[in-house]
Amino acid sequence: MLPVATVDTADAAPTDAALPADAVIVARLRDRDEAMFAALLDAWSPGLLRAARAYVRDEHAAQDVVQETWLGVVRGIGSFEARSSLRTWVYRILINRAKTRGQRDARSVPVDDLAPTVDPARFRGPDDPYAGGWWTFPEVWPSPEEVAVAAETRRYLAAALAELPDRQRIVVTLRDVEGYSSDEVCNLLSISMANQRVLLHRGRAALRAALETFLTKGAVR
Amino acid sequence: MRCDQFVELVTAYLEGVLDRATEQQFVEHLALCEGCDRYLEQFRTTIEALGHLPTQSLAPDARDRLLAAFRHFPATP
Secondary structure, eight states: OOOOOOOOOTTOOGGGGGSOOHHHHHHHHHTTOHHHHHHHHHHHHHHHHHHHHTTSSSHHHHHHHHHHHHHHHHHHGGGOOOSSOHHHHHHHHHHHHHHHHOTTGGGOOOOOTTSOSSOGGGBOOTTSTTTTSBSSOOOOOOOHHHHHHOHHHHHHHHHHHHHSOHHHHHHHIIIIISOOOHHHHHHHHTOOHHHHHHHHHHHHHHHHHHHHHHHHHOOOO | OOHHHHTTSHHHHHHTOSOHHHHHHHHHHHHHOHHHHHHHHHHHHHHHHHTTOOOOOOOHHHHHHHHHHHHHSOOOO
16 A cells, blocks of 8 residues: 555645545545546646646647646556645646647746836826826726626736736736645746746736726727 | 835735835825725736636546546556
8 A cells, every 4th residue: 555645735725625635635546536536637627727828829739738737647646745735746747748848938038027017107207206106097997896707808818818928927827817825836836936926926017907908998909 | 105116016015025114115105195006906906807717627528538548547556
């Protein structure tokens, strides 16, 4: 009998509520419990697909990457050592597969981490008594609920997310779309906290600006 | 704190990683500036909307193939 994985509850995602603890899942998978595997496929595939889309351009490639990831899980579950949570381990397999596929990584552009995230023209210049203050305040948006549920807004936001520079898109996807903690993301991507925060902030700021254009100027793509 | 400085600190503020002095200045500015209050609110709205993006699921035939692969994979000792 193989040693059973220890439980890592620190990063259980909200969507995992219906799943048993890691140790139980791993033991069942090793016992070839097909219902357990099916439950895991259904619970995690949507998140994996979205994360895969952060690396590859189209839905088809993302589906391939996720399938390869699950095959990797089937092959590797016997040697899973519980040094991380099961979910983190699965995502690590995904990221390796996605990078091998790599269409997008190759196109990544270095980001100027120091450039302002809001157009400097929106703020008063150095000679103004209110230097650095808004010329005009950002316009009021509809309520957060309205923004979140409107299908058109979500489509626009998804398109804007897809247009972000690679590293920003990956960090924003994992943090804000998938709900990973900053620790998990730093761990998965092997980046520092500070670096992660810069990427997250730049990505969010760009998406806020995109939503602003959409919500206040009625932009149509 | 100026508005153009405030907007660069929003994520650090939301992550709770500003040092105490900077966080105080951030909050004091927030209390006085409607524009930055709105900016912060819109930032939060953006994050919330990201958490509600439509989900995709695995294609049914892919799911079937994976279940078959699982079934036929040699059992671990």
